[in-house]
Amino acid sequence: xxxxxxxxxxxxxxxxASCYLAKAGYEVTIFEKNNxxxxxxxxxSKEGFTFDIGPTWYWMPDVFERFFADFDKxxxxxxxxxxxxxxxxVYFGKDDFITIEDTLEKIAVAFEKEEAGSSKKLKKFxxxxxxxxxxxxxxxxxxxxxxxxxxxxxxxIKKINQFFSTIKKxxxxxFKNNRLVKILEFPxxxxxxxxxxxxxxxxxxxxxxxxxxxxxxxKGMYQVILAMESLALELGVKINLNAPIEKIIIENGEAKGVxxxxxxxxxxxxxxGADYHHTETLIDPPYRQYSEKYWNKKTFAPSSLLxxxxxxxxxxxxxxxxxxxxVDFDVHAEAIYDNPKWPENPLFYASFPSITDSQSAPNGKxxxxxxxxxxxxxxxxxELRSTYFDKIIDRFENLxxxxxxxxxxxxxxxxxxxxxxxxxxxxxxAYGMANTLLQxxxxxxxxxxxxxxxLFFTGQLTVPGPGVPPSLISGKxxxxxxxxxxxxxx
Numbered sequence: 001x002x003x004x005x006x007x008x009x010x011x012x013x014x015x016x017a018s019c020y021l022a023k024a025g026y027e028v029t030i031f032e033k034n035n036x037x038x039x040x041x042x043x044x045s046k047e048g049f050t051f052d053i054g055p056t057w058y059w060m061p062d063v064f065e066r067f068f069a070d071f072d073k074x075x076x077x078x079x080x081x082x083x084x085x086x087x088x089x090v091y092f093g094k095d096d097f098i099t100i101e102d103t104l105e106k107i108a109v110a111f112e113k114e115e116a117g118s119s120k121k122l123k124k125f126x127x128x129x130x131x132x133x134x135x136x137x138x139x140x141x142x143x144x145x146x147x148x149x150x151x152x153x154x155x156x157i158k159k160i161n162q163f164f165s166t167i168k169k170x171x172x173x174x175f176k177n178n179r180l181v182k183i184l185e186f187p188x189x190x191x192x193x194x195x196x197x198x199x200x201x202x203x204x205x206x207x208x209x210x211x212x213x214x215x216x217x218x219k220g221m222y223q224v225i226l227a228m229e230s231l232a233l234e235l236g237v238k239i240n241l242n243a244p245i246e247k248i249i250i251e252n253g254e255a256k257g258v259x260x261x262x263x264x265x266x267x268x269x270x271x272x273g274a275d276y277h278h279t280e281t282l283i284d285p286p287y288r289q290y291s292e293k294y295w296n297k298k299t300f301a302p303s304s305l306l307x308x309x310x311x312x313x314x315x316x317x318x319x320x321x322x323x324x325x326x327v328d329f330d331v332h333a334e335a336i337y338d339n340p341k342w343p344e345n346p347l348f349y350a351s352f353p354s355i356t357d358s359q360s361a362p363n364g365k366x367x368x369x370x371x372x373x374x375x376x377x378x379x380x381x382x383e384l385r386s387t388y389f390d391k392i393i394d395r396f397e398n399l400x401x402x403x404x405x406x407x408x409x410x411x412x413x414x415x416x417x418x419x420x421x422x423x424x425x426x427x428x429x430a431y432g433m434a435n436t437l438l439q440x441x442x443x444x445x446x447x448x449x450x451x452x453x454x455l456f457f458t459g460q461l462t463v464p465g466p467g468v469p470p471s472l473i474s475g476k477x478x479x480x481x482x483x484x485x486x487x488x489x490x
Contacts, residue, residue, distance in 0.1 A: 141473050
């Protein structure tokens with residue numbers, strides 16, 4: 001008889017873990033609290049428009065390729081990928097923007113126009129970032145975070161200084177043009193922390209940006225979720241929707257299953273891809289590894305206020321991904337990390353997938369996604385959402401020199417309260433726990449419970465960290481740890 005595994009949640013990390021574990025011979029069942037799979041990566045369909053509710057950036061294509069290759073598959077077996085050109089544009093003022101194209105050579109030309117001599121500095125910076133990427137992605141991030149020795153290799157010893165400097169220091173040492181500085185500091189925001197708190201080694205995100213580029217799966221990021229679901233089903237994984245978990249069953253210090261909709265589902269192993277903090281509320285206090293004080297002290301990645309907007313016309317002067325950095329980033333960052341409050345003048349990001357993908361919106365119309373990063377745990381009300389929509393739409397119209405308010409067919413919003421309700425997210429965070437120096441690798445919450453046998457965790461609050469590619473990797477890490485220590489047959 002096969003060993004059985006119950007997995008809580010159906011996001012990227014849970015689906016990845018389910019595939020690896022099913023391939024290894026385990027009998028795997030997923031429990032998803034919502035009525036569709038994907039965790040944070042769901043879709044909204046309305047009036048012929050389709051929006052990715054969660055992730056919209058497809059970076060690090062090699063991580064996706066490595067995942068599917070582990071099952072003798074390719075991404076192209078499931079979805080069509082297009083490299084975006086331009087990758088994105090960044091607004092700094094009215095009709096004032098820099099376009100980031102699809103090759104380093106083109107980007108270097110754009111930099112040189114802004115700051116003489118910067119193209120040579122950029123190429124040197126990205127060369128080092130590429131080296132960091134090779135070390136990180138091909139080696140470090142595929143470690144399970146059980147020991148500090150995982151970080152000690154010949155390659156990392158040579159780069160020890162990069163773990164004690166910051167992205168902000170490194171970028172500003174080489175580049176004086178503030179616009180270029182903002183662009184180079186932008187990628188580490190995906191790691192959930194300020195550039196001033198992010199170790200220099202994480203410049204590998206700049207290589208992911210300028211070296212590898214930005215992609216779009218036709219029909220949206222949700223196609224990746226559907227691909228992973230298809231693979232999981234092929235491997236024999238069972239998926240239960242509308243199946244919230246009320247409790248993790250523990251007997252004599254061992255996880256023995258889960259309780260969903262009042263029914264006990266016994267298993268040999270339990271894996272949670274749900275919010276780590278929430279998962280520990282599903283077990284009795286003596287079995288919890290981390291206190292409320294512990295969680296409160298941690299630096300969490302931001303939450304977000306998101307708007308999904310249907311426009312009754314095609315928009316101009318924007319690209320598929322467009323960033324609006326026309327206000328002071330440091331002031332906004334302070335409102336997220338140092339003095340949590342609603343920012344007076346927020347930076348924001350907008351995505352218009354229908355520019356690339358005609359299936360995102362009806363003919364002649366535009367699908368728009370707007371995102372404002374926020375501190376987790378803030379008060380979230382309909383009135384605040386409405387106020388901030390007006391703030392960014394007014395700026396959007398001014399910066400891009402077009403009127404759009406009268407062409408809005410509808411808008412839907414998603415914010416802190418929804419992250420808590422839909423994902424049991426700690427304080428409504430959107431991206432998990434930030435990757436700061438003291439929250440890296442073995443210093444993050446553990447994959448394997450220290451207090452409960454056969455209880456494991458995966459996802460953005462454990463290793464390797466926030467983002468879609470790290471979530472795929474996290475699913476592999478937990479499955480490797482399980483297969484290493486547990487027999488498939490009982």
